[in-house]
Amino acid sequence: MNWIDNLRRSFFDWSAMADVLPSMISIGLKNTLILAAASTVLGVIIGMVLAVMGISQSRWLRLPARIYTDIFRGLPAIVTILIIGQGFARIGRDIFGPSPFPLGILALSLIAGAYIGEIFRSGIQSVERGQMEACRALSMSYGQGMRLIVIPQGVRRVLPALVNQFIGNVKDSSLVYFLGLLASEREIFRVGQDQAVVTGNLSPLLLAGVFYLAITVPLTHFVNHIDARLRLGKQGRGPGPASGLVEVSELAAAPSGPHSITGVANCDNRHFRGGTLQIRDLSMAYGELEVLKGVDLDIPAGTVTCIIGPSGSGKSTLLRCMNRLVEPKGGDIRLDGESILAMRPEKLRRRVGMVFQHFNLFPDHTALENVMLALTKIKKMPRQEARRVAEARLADVGLAARRDHRPAGLSGGQQQRVAIARALAMDPEIILFDEVTSALDPELVKGVLDLMATLGRQGMTMAVVTHEMGFARRVADQVVFMDEGRIVEAGSPQQIFDDPQSVRLKRFLAEVL
Numbered sequence: 001m002n003w004i005d006n007l008r009r010s011f012f013d014w015s016a017m018a019d020v021l022p023s024m025i026s027i028g029l030k031n032t033l034i035l036a037a038a039s040t041v042l043g044v045i046i047g048m049v050l051a052v053m054g055i056s057q058s059r060w061l062r063l064p065a066r067i068y069t070d071i072f073r074g075l076p077a078i079v080t081i082l083i084i085g086q087g088f089a090r091i092g093r094d095i096f097g098p099s100p101f102p103l104g105i106l107a108l109s110l111i112a113g114a115y116i117g118e119i120f121r122s123g124i125q126s127v128e129r130g131q132m133e134a135c136r137a138l139s140m141s142y143g144q145g146m147r148l149i150v151i152p153q154g155v156r157r158v159l160p161a162l163v164n165q166f167i168g169n170v171k172d173s174s175l176v177y178f179l180g181l182l183a184s185e186r187e188i189f190r191v192g193q194d195q196a197v198v199t200g201n202l203s204p205l206l207l208a209g210v211f212y213l214a215i216t217v218p219l220t221h222f223v224n225h226i227d228a229r230l231r232l233g234k235q236g237r238g239p240g241p242a243s244g245l246v247e248v249s250e251l252a253a254a255p256s257g258p259h260s261i262t263g264v265a266n267c268d269n270r271h272f273r274g275g276t277l278q279i280r281d282l283s284m285a286y287g288e289l290e291v292l293k294g295v296d297l298d299i300p301a302g303t304v305t306c307i308i309g310p311s312g313s314g315k316s317t318l319l320r321c322m323n324r325l326v327e328p329k330g331g332d333i334r335l336d337g338e339s340i341l342a343m344r345p346e347k348l349r350r351r352v353g354m355v356f357q358h359f360n361l362f363p364d365h366t367a368l369e370n371v372m373l374a375l376t377k378i379k380k381m382p383r384q385e386a387r388r389v390a391e392a393r394l395a396d397v398g399l400a401a402r403r404d405h406r407p408a409g410l411s412g413g414q415q416q417r418v419a420i421a422r423a424l425a426m427d428p429e430i431i432l433f434d435e436v437t438s439a440l441d442p443e444l445v446k447g448v449l450d451l452m453a454t455l456g457r458q459g460m461t462m463a464v465v466t467h468e469m470g471f472a473r474r475v476a477d478q479v480v481f482m483d484e485g486r487i488v489e490a491g492s493p494q495q496i497f498d499d500p501q502s503v504r505l506k507r508f509l510a511e512v513l
């Protein structure tokens with residue numbers, strides 16, 4: 001059993017470990033943490049700049065970011081550390097004095113920055129486009145949308161990868177000893193190695209290994225825990241997302257009865273001040289593709305206009321022109337007589353709200369926070385007042401009890417009703433609904449349509465792109481049939497559904513009814 005004895009002497013010399021332990025903690029651990037933390041912080045700053053440059057529209061910003069990343073990711077860490085630490089030693093001495101420690105931090109930061117930049121860039125680009133659309137529809141500028149929603153969401157998504165990078169820096173910090181650190185600047189590895197030379201065995205290095213693991217393993221698990229917490233949030237009181245049928249029975253059991261949404265009784269007396277839209281000779285193209293070709297349409301105040309037509313006929317594009325999520329190529333749209341093309345888009349979108357097919361709720365925010373966000377950040381409402389308004393709007397859509405739930409904890413129908421509450425909270429004169437029930441399971445469609453019908457009765461001006469012909473027939477004041485970028489027919493539901501004139505509309509109705 002000689003080899004067991006050898007192993008024990010090499011790795012488990014307890015007295016050698018005990019001797020090195022104090023300097024391992026007071027010198028090695030301290031310096032390793034300083035190197036790793038400082039280079040991660042600097043790396044995050046460099047990485048954030050690189051990420052913003054990397055997603056910029058300008059290739060003159062993208063190109064240097066790309067070159068930087070390729071160089072510092074491509075070089076082995078030790079090469080960068082030696083080039084920076086020794087190549088710039090004189091400048092380093094002039095700036096920082098004799099210690100190579102700051103240059104070591106700089107070298108680690110430059111390496112980390114390249115990786116962190118890529119992490120941030122992919123995180124930001126992984127945020128769905130709909131999130132920015134929702135921000136813009138809530139009258140945020142591009143910068144506000146990035147700052148308040150897209151970047152925080154992207155960063156949260158890459159939190160585990162960032163911590164991996166910190167762990168990488170903890171490990172890479174062991175390479176800085178090549179620069180010839182002063183005794184008091186040694187990191188964990190160097191302290192262990194020096195002592196290993198003195199004792200003639202590897203026990204101090206084994207202890208160094210244990211120190212590295214003691215830093216990195218708990219950190220990984222802690223971050224996984226935080227990540228799960230951030231993703232799912234604190235689930236609010238009451239049941240989680242129940243089956244669709246449970247939700248339907250919840251709605252039916254609500255105080256105001258099955259034909260309106262919970263709490264709508266509270267706002268049945270409400271009357272919206274709807275605005276008027278006049279669309280004249282509107283055209284719009286995506287590059288060469290002409291999508292709208294001279295559209296004329298009047299949407300009177302307090303009325304519901306349903307826009308129907310085959311896929312690709314330009315319905316969503318027409319809607320998006322009304323709040324300038326896309327810019328028309330020609331023609332004009334007037335809101336209460338004033339051309340929307342002359343307005344600042346953010347100002348226009350306060351007056352013209354929008355609800356999307358895929359809800360586009362902010363996943364890191366509870367239902368209440370989703371509704372409050374634009375009130376506090378855009379309308380600059382005091383928090384207490386914003387909270388009161390948001391609670392009232394959530395009650396209007398029957399979701400008072402679920403205000404502390406995040407979108408992931410709500411059914412599709414509930415998410416869509418939160419999205420409607422979010423649009424309503426801004427007090428718009430007009431709301432645009434873009435196929436808002438198309439992504440919902442069949443049993444949840446009715447709750448959302450009933451809510452929209454109630455809003456229509458209360459005088460909200462609404463433009464609704466829909467495939468729900470029953471809803472259009474029942475609720476619309478006018479129905480507009482579009483095909484190939486033109487309005488082919490418009491009229492009352494009776495005219496459109498019972499007495500279609502054009503061959504195209506007859507064929508469309510034969511397909512869908």
Ligand SMILES: Nc1ncnc2c1ncn2[C@@H]1O[C@H](COP(=O)(O)OP(=O)(O)OP(=O)(O)O)[C@@H](O)[C@H]1O
Pocket residue numbers: 286289291309310311312313314315316317318
């Ligand atoms: N961002 C875009 N870039 C390029 N083309 C687009 C874009 N968005 C839409 N289109 C094209 O414009 C045309 C009209 O699209 P639009 O979404 O307005 O139609 P729609 O009637 O709403 O269709 P659907 O009912 O399928 O949503 C389609 O041919 C579509 O492929």
